[in-house]
Every structure is written in C-alpha cells, then in structure tokens.
Amino acid sequence: METNDSFLLSIAIPTYNRAKYLKENLEAILSQLESCKDIVEILVNDNASSDNTEQSILNLIEKYCFSIKYHRMTENIGYRANVIDVSLRAKGKYLFLLGDDDILSPDFFKIVIPYLENKNNLAVIHFNRLSGDAICSKNKLHDWEFDGLAKIMDYKEFWFRVMSSPNFMSSVIVRRDCFEKGVSFIKDDYYGYHWFSQICFGSIGEKCLYYYMPLVLMRNPSRTWSHDAALYFLVGMNSIFRDLDQYIPGIHDAWYYRGLKTHFYDFYGILSQVAIDASYYRQYESELMEAMPNRRTKVVLYCILHLRPARIVGGLYHKLLICYRLLFNHYTFTRKSVN
Template sequence: MQYKLSICIPTYNRANYIKDLLESITRQITPNIKDEVEICVSDNASEDNTKEIVESFKNIHPYITYFRRNKNMGADNNYLKAEEIARGKYVWLMSSDDILLPDAISTALKYIQKYKDIGIFAVNTIMFDPALRAAVKQNRDITDLIYTNSGEIIKKLGAWFGYISGFIFQKHLWDEFAKYKRFIGSAYSLTYIYYEIIKKGAALLKIATPLVGYRSSNDSFLQDGNYPRIKLDIVGYNDISAFVFGKHSKEHFQINASVVKYHVFNHILIAILSDSANLKYRIKVFALCFKYYKFYPYFWIKDLPLIITPSFILRFARFIYRKTFKRKQFIKNDNNN
C-alpha cells in the first residue's frame, strides 16, 4: 500500500515534546484520509519514555510505524532512517518538538493533488514560546510562490534547508541521493539532499499558509555549547554548498551570505544574551567567521559589531525594545483584531 503522504519523525529523548506533535497529527487524520497519510517514527535509542509514548499512540492508530535503534547512530542517520521506512509518495520530515497547525494535513494534501509537477513544497511556520502557549513570530507571506529556477530557489531559501519540518518532497527524488550517505555527522545531510534535488531541476512551491508551529529557544544542538553550535552551521552550509554547487559558484556565495546574515548573527546574539559569550567565545567566533566570511560584507557590518558589543548594552537594548517597540506592535495587532 502506498500512502500519499508520510509524516516522518526522527527523534531522540524528546518525550516531553513528541506527545504534543503526535496529538497535533492524529487529530487531523480523519476517517476519510486515514488511508492516505501515515506516521513514521525513527527513535535513535531514546533513554527517556519516548518508546512508551509512541507505542501508546501506535496501539490506537494503525497507520503509525515505529522503528527503534539499539544505540544512538547520530542525527543524520536518524533523518535518513525516518525517511527510509516511509511508504508515501511524498514525505514530510518533522522535528519531534514541533507541532502541526490546524488543517495542515488537509492543506498539504490539496497542494500535493493540485501541483503534481512540484518536487518540493516549502511550508510557512509560526514561532511559539517554548510551552506553545503563545505565538511569538510569523513569517507573513501573502501569496504562494513557485520557483522553477535553481538559482532563484537558492537565493530565496538556500540557508533554510536545514530546518527539518520545513519541506514536503517527492520521495523518489530524495532516495536518488540519500543512498550516497554523504555528510553523515554534519547534522545537515538533509540539506545536502535538498541541494542536490534543487540542482537537478526540481521546482519548488512556497506555501504562504502557516502549517507548522515550532518552539523558540529549543535548539537540541545547543547541548554541546554555543561555539560548537555556531560552528555546525558555518562549516556545514559552507562545505555542503561548495560540494554540490562548486566553491566559486553564485549559489555557494548566496548560501554563505544568508548564513552569515541570519544564522550566525542569531547564534551570537543568543550566546551574548544568555551570558555565554565570554572573551574566549568571542575570540573563537571572530576567528571562525573571519576564516569563512572575511569577503562577505554582512560579517563586517552586522556580525562583527555584535561580537564586540558588551553584554550589558545588548540586554539594555532588549529591555527598551520590549517596553516600547514590541509593546506598540502588540497594541497595533490587538487593535486590528
């Protein structure tokens, strides 16, 4: 039996979150679509009660497939395994601490049915607080956008292909490149596969409607520290984009420019505001960024000033922002409602 859509969840020690995700999915799989959608969970030998939670759902919902490893094989192998056990024509990888927003599955199925020539669908998101009680940020896309040119896709979305829950894709396109098992250990093997799919010429449709909710301040890769986390992004995106598109390609430059503008800036900001950016951290980050981004203007005009700014100044600026600009925006949105 082939499903239309496989929602694939790689997980490890996310018992505190995966119940929310499974509830958000199963409540949307109504009797009229239960033969069209499956859930695939790949458990990387979790040491908490993830197994018990998933099996409690599996006992009720027969469309759930649960695979559990005997030992942790790393994030990349878990991504690949979650997709490997899928039987759907389309696959939606899902981070186990995210949730599906109401009507996300029915919306996804409508797009799959209508746009059969699209290889990848990029989904819109809403950021919530860590407890999922309140929305914090939403990307305000007004209309759907279709990109058929690989260069345009990379220009618009190149640095976002590391977000697990952000894309729905045709399984056969993924399988063509997953078999090579490249960049295992980088935490961005999925990014490599997406880049190869795009390079081959797959069209992408960016869905304006938000389908996924994610938690702010819940980055599992931060458990190894702030410097290893920022290095993961810098080295991963640089090496993968250079391998796929070429070190001197426009795509490689655009991806690095986007990473240094958004990801690197945000990682540094988080480290400083959490009092984790001591002098040693700042020196190491400067050296790393200089090595990879010395020819990128955003490093000099955006990241470097942040690296050298004292923590108390940023905390004061955040306080003022929350008391004035953010409050004004909240009042404006409240009045509009």
C-alpha cells in the same frame, strides 16, 4: 528505492527523550488524519529514549486505531544516523522529516495533500511557520514578506526566494526520489545539514513550491545540537550554498548578502556564540575563517577566538540580543529581497 504506491506521504519523526512533546505532535497529526489515513504513513524512530516514549506511542495507537511504525534503537546512534535510518524506512512518494517537538496546523493535510497530488510532480514543498518558545508563547511569523499565497517555481527561483528557511526540517516536504538523488552530493563540511543538502541538490532541475501561510508551529525546547549551532550555520550552511552556486549562479553571493544586510542580527548573534565557547571553536578556525564573507568579519572572528576582551563583548552582545527579542519580539529593520 522501494516505494509503496499506496502511500503518498511518509511522516518520519526521529526522536529522543521528548515523550511529552512527541505526544502533542502526534495528537495534532492523528486528530486530522481521517480523510487521508490510507495514503499517509507515520514512522517514529526512537534513539534509545529513557523516558516513556514507547508507552506514549502505544497509547496513541490504541486511541486513534492507527498503526504508527515505531522503531526503537538499542543504543543512541546520534541524530544524523537516526535521521538517515528513519528516512530509509519510509516508503511513500514524499518524505516529511518532522521534528518531534513541533506541531502541525489543524488544516495541514487539507492544504498539503492537493499539492502533493499536483500534476507538476513537485520536488519540494516548503511552507512558512510560526516560531515561539517551548510553551508556544511569543509566537511570530518567520517570513513576513508576502508575495502571494502559494507559488510554483523552478528550483533556481525557489532557492533565491526561500534561501536557508527550509533548514528548519519541519517546514519542508521533499519527493523521496529527489532526496535519494541528493545523497551523492553530501560533503563532510555540511556540518549538521547533510539532510538539507540532499533537498537542495536533489531539487536541481525540478519544480518547487513555496506556501506563505504558516502550517507548522516551531517550538524551541533545549536541543542536544545547540553546542554546535554556530558551526552548523556558519560553516555547514555556507558550504552548501558555496557548492550550490555551480548550479544556481549567484546564490552564494545572495547568502552573504542575507547574512550581512537583511539578517544582520541573526548573523552576528550566531557569531557571538563562538565567543561564548571560543576554546571549542578554535579547532574549526580555518573553516570558520573561510566562511566569513569579508575582511571585517574575519577580523571580528579572529578577535573573539583569541582576545578575551572581544569574547566578553561578543558574549554580552548575545545576551543583549536575547533580552531585546524577549522584550520586543520583533526586529527593527526590514528584510530585503535577495534577488
């Protein structure tokens, strides 16, 4: 692993046809970078965009007099390969894989840099977020279970506390040697979350930090991977916690508890996506069945894959859930601790 000692943090942004969002993203970074610009590098990997991404980058370089390391692919190599490529180009001690559409808080570096310089040599820094739609309306706090502003924990306590929340890429910074260590743990059935598995397994034996206050605004424009979202979450995430259980006993049971009890709407909302595109998901039926936490959910999955009335009900549930959240923008249950 090549490291440039002058860089404490590498902000690596994989992008594709998001020039408008990317510009706003980079403006939020560059406008507050003056005090730490010598220890931060910014890398943008353009996956052969057909919009004006390149010109937007050049304009920002000129405006802020900061050298953004822009790399344009000659052809689209896919999201996973683009993430791998940009992470390999990073040279800093810490790696921040940042989504091209998200926006950092105006005091991001003021808060984060001292933790990166912490004598505990933290492996992972995860922070809370606000989530909204593409135009930043109806923003809400992701984690409202306050138990202190910031806490340094060993990796076991940390993952029980945050569970899958760092699967939102823009909310987690990882020490780059830990990220590299995690490569050897990657498996094919970690669908869509190979980078997340690197963070999980790379943190084993290390100290991690959770920061409760939101430091990033998560926007939700259309996403190219949304077609596979149910596969990523139901199989990929489950497989990671299944294997992580070897190092953190009980974490897989906690994952099941989370899906069935404290995040009931989320679990069945994602499961209902299978009903909407059952013909596509039938090819993954055995893996989806294995990921189901109990007999009841296996029966539900079988029905929505093979019975048309169940698919109609599942699709209706999904639409009703979306309408409910748009109208009320909150859940009517209290999330419980997984400890």
